[in-house]
Amino acid sequence: MHSRVTNLAAFLGFGAILLALPHTLSFSQQEILVFLTINVLVVASYRLLTLTGEWSLGHVVIMGVGAYASALLSKRLGIYVPASMLLGAVTAAMVALALSFPLFRMKGFYFLIGSFAAGEIIRLLWKRFREPFGGPKGIKKIDPMPDFDIGIYAFDFFEPISYYYFALAVVGVSLWVMWRIERSPVGLTFHAVHWQDKLAEASGVNVRAYRTLAFVLASGFAGLSGALLAHYIGTINPNSFDVEQMVFVLTWTIVGGTATFYGPILGCVVLTILNEIVLREAGFEQMRPLIYGLILILSVLFMPKGLESLVRGALSWRNAGKKKVGETEATE
Amino acid sequence: MAPPVLEIDNLTMRFGGLTAIDRLSFNVERGAIHGLIGPNGAGKTTTFNVVSGFYKPTGGEVRLRGETISGLRMYEVARRGVVRTFQHSTLFAELSVLENALIGTHMSFPPNIFAAMAGVDKANRRAARARAEEALDFFGLSGLAEELAGDLPHGHQRALGMAVALAARPDVVLLDEPFTGMNPEETGRMMELMVKLRNTGVTILLVEHDMHAIMGLCDRITCMSFGRLLAEGSPQEIRHHPDVIEAYLGGARHVA
Ligand SMILES: Nc1ncnc2c1ncn2[C@@H]1O[C@H](COP(=O)(O)OP(=O)(O)OP(=O)(O)O)[C@@H](O)[C@H]1O
Ligand SMILES: [Mg+2]
Numbered sequence: 203m204h205s206r207v208t209n210l211a212a213f214l215g216f217g218a219i220l221l222a223l224p225h226t227l228s229f230s231q232q233e234i235l236v237f238l239t240i241n242v243l244v245v246a247s248y249r250l251l252t253l254t255g256e257w258s259l260g261h262v263v264i265m266g267v268g269a270y271a272s273a274l275l276s277k278r279l280g281i282y283v284p285a286s287m288l289l290g291a292v293t294a295a296m297v298a299l300a301l302s303f304p305l306f307r308m309k310g311f312y313f314l315i316g317s318f319a320a321g322e323i324i325r326l327l328w329k330r331f332r333e334p335f336g337g338p339k340g341i342k343k344i345d346p347m348p349d350f351d352i353g354i355y356a357f358d359f360f361e362p363i364s365y366y367y368f369a370l371a372v373v374g375v376s377l378w379v380m381w382r383i384e385r386s387p388v389g390l391t392f393h394a395v396h397w398q399d400k401l402a403e404a405s406g407v408n409v410r411a412y413r414t415l416a417f418v419l420a421s422g423f424a425g426l427s428g429a430l431l432a433h434y435i436g437t438i439n440p441n442s443f444d445v446e447q448m449v450f451v452l453t454w455t456i457v458g459g460t461a462t463f464y465g466p467i468l469g470c471v472v473l474t475i476l477n478e479i480v481l482r483e484a485g486f487e488q489m490r491p492l493i494y495g496l497i498l499i500l501s502v503l504f505m506p507k508g509l510e511s512l513v514r515g516a517l518s519w520r521n522a523g524k525k526k527v528g529e530t531e532a533t534e
Numbered sequence: 535m536a537p538p539v540l541e542i543d544n545l546t547m548r549f550g551g552l553t554a555i556d557r558l559s560f561n562v563e564r565g566a567i568h569g570l571i572g573p574n575g576a577g578k579t580t581t582f583n584v585v586s587g588f589y590k591p592t593g594g595e596v597r598l599r600g601e602t603i604s605g606l607r608m609y610e611v612a613r614r615g616v617v618r619t620f621q622h623s624t625l626f627a628e629l630s631v632l633e634n635a636l637i638g639t640h641m642s643f644p645p646n647i648f649a650a651m652a653g654v655d656k657a658n659r660r661a662a663r664a665r666a667e668e669a670l671d672f673f674g675l676s677g678l679a680e681e682l683a684g685d686l687p688h689g690h691q692r693a694l695g696m697a698v699a700l701a702a703r704p705d706v707v708l709l710d711e712p713f714t715g716m717n718p719e720e721t722g723r724m725m726e727l728m729v730k731l732r733n734t735g736v737t738i739l740l741v742e743h744d745m746h747a748i749m750g751l752c753d754r755i756t757c758m759s760f761g762r763l764l765a766e767g768s769p770q771e772i773r774h775h776p777d778v779i780e781a782y783l784g785g786a787r788h789v790a
Contacts, residue, residue: 379651386650387636387643387659394637397626404586405702406612406641415647
């Protein structure tokens with residue numbers, strides 16, 4: 203009962219900070235905050251995919267599928283933008299479902315390579331077909347989110363702060379859904395498929411179906427993040443979703459760690475702050491890929507379980523301290 | 535007499551040039567504890583792998599209650615009521631003991647993602663948990679429910695492997711060397727549990743090198759060697775069968 207109240211208080215406090223945050227930032231920092239919010243959804247969805255043990259190199263391209271679909275649906279068919287975003291997510295999930303048939307004949311390293319190839323094929327289609335994808339130049343003048351008013355707040359989507367609130371709500375709900383999935387028996391089955399697919403299958407788990415389910419769900423959320431991005435920046439092209447972006451997603455995820463839900467989110471936030479504050483200020487912006495590569499290697503070498511392991515270490519250290527007060531029992 | 539629950543009919547499994555199972559036939563009666571023995575490399579585990587759907591046989595077939603199940607995927611065989619354990623402790627080492635058993639309940643209480651998101655699967659989750667706890671309790675693992683499976687001593691890992699299998703309430707369970715790594719006292723306790731299990735109507739096909747356990751438990755024993763059927767009969771008949779003694783002496787193992 204008591205912990206419920208503290209949890210609620212912590213949640214409300216954290217929410218208030220997130221709402222107040224953009225007001226302390228400059229205009230350009232607010233723009234970065236929007237990208238960060240979208241990227242949080244990208245890495246969280248990427249982790250959902252890795253729950254069953256498969257690492258894809260096509261995730262950013264799938265995100266692009268959502269972006270292209272939502273942009274085209276709103277531009278060509280005049281579909282109301284929030285609805286087109288949802289349809290973009292559904293399209294990304296459907297494309298993932300189609301890709302799962304060839305891809306899930308492979309496992310591990312071969313899946314990794316296969317997913318990369320599949321992603322490059324999709325990017326090639328975008329480049330090759332001017333109609334409807336706009337070729338190498340991509341799609342310009344994507345419809346912005348239509349302004350609306352919810353009584354307490356009037357959304358004006360020329361302001362990054364408004365888009366931030368909108369993205370925050372979408373990403374918040376998405377994270378909540380992913381969290382519930384992971385904590386459910388479905389999530390437990392994902393873990394089982396990852397750690398010991400033979401035993402899972404002997405227990406009656408259709409391993410292939412669960413791998414596909416994780417892939418399709420993760421791709422849906424990636425597509426949603428792509429749609430959020432498209433309607434914010436207003437122009438997308440095949441290079442918006444190239445392998446360099448994928449390396450960023452991988453770096454955030456690996457540096458953060460995939461053992462916990464918050465690991466990749468932590469990685470994304472910490473590295474973005476590092477990037478924007480340290481690198482940009484110091485004028486190292488051009489060297490971002492290089493520095494990210496370095497960080498990736500260093501963290502694999504010296505922090506193989508990611509930033510989350512530091513948090514968990516700190517928490518268990520605190521708990522151990524608490525325990526020692528009560529019972530003078532040496533922990534380990 | 536009731537028809538056999540499991541029929542292994544002229545089964546052959548080849549790996550390249552090696553014939554691991556060679557035209558093997560035997561039947562398992564419903565409600566029996568049936569032993570499958572033979573020297574190392576005789577093809578016992580391979581037989582389990584074919585029956586459980588892990589391999590597709592090169593020839594012959596396996597029938598469950600008269601229905602052909604060879605060639606089905608492993609989860610499809612499991613869903614028809616045949617669940618196996620693995621020779622080398624195969625567990626979800628990174629998950630807790632209770633979570634391991636929960637995976638065993640997958641077929642009885644299939645997860646539903648929409649119900650989970652809407653939060654309307656509480657009854658299902660409770661029932662799965664009760665079933666998992668019951669299975670742990672049966673094997674005396676209740677006190678270890680929150681431990682990581684990978685941290686358990688070997689004997690407990692074997693027991694957990696069986697708990698995962700039995701949480702599925704199978705009709706037929708295939709146990710591959712369940713007593714390895716257990717001391718005589720633990721083995722004795724496990725043997726009692728096997729009898730208890732059989733009395734609930736589960737058919738047990740048992741591969742085991744512990745001859746004391748095999749002779750004490752089995753209603754019927756099939757002995758194989760180099761992939762072939764060598765002898766079949768009651769424990770008494772097998773114990774004194776000249777071919778069996780020969781095979782084991784040749785394989786440098788003793789028939790107790
Ligand atoms: N996947 C495989 N590929 C090639 N050969 C295999 C494979 N699986 C089993 N074998 C071979 O088949 C033969 C039978 O092996 P199997 O594991 O079934 O024996 P076993 O009776 O279970 O022995 P043990 O008592 O040592 O467990 C062995 O010669 C083994 O090397
Ligand atoms: Mg074996």
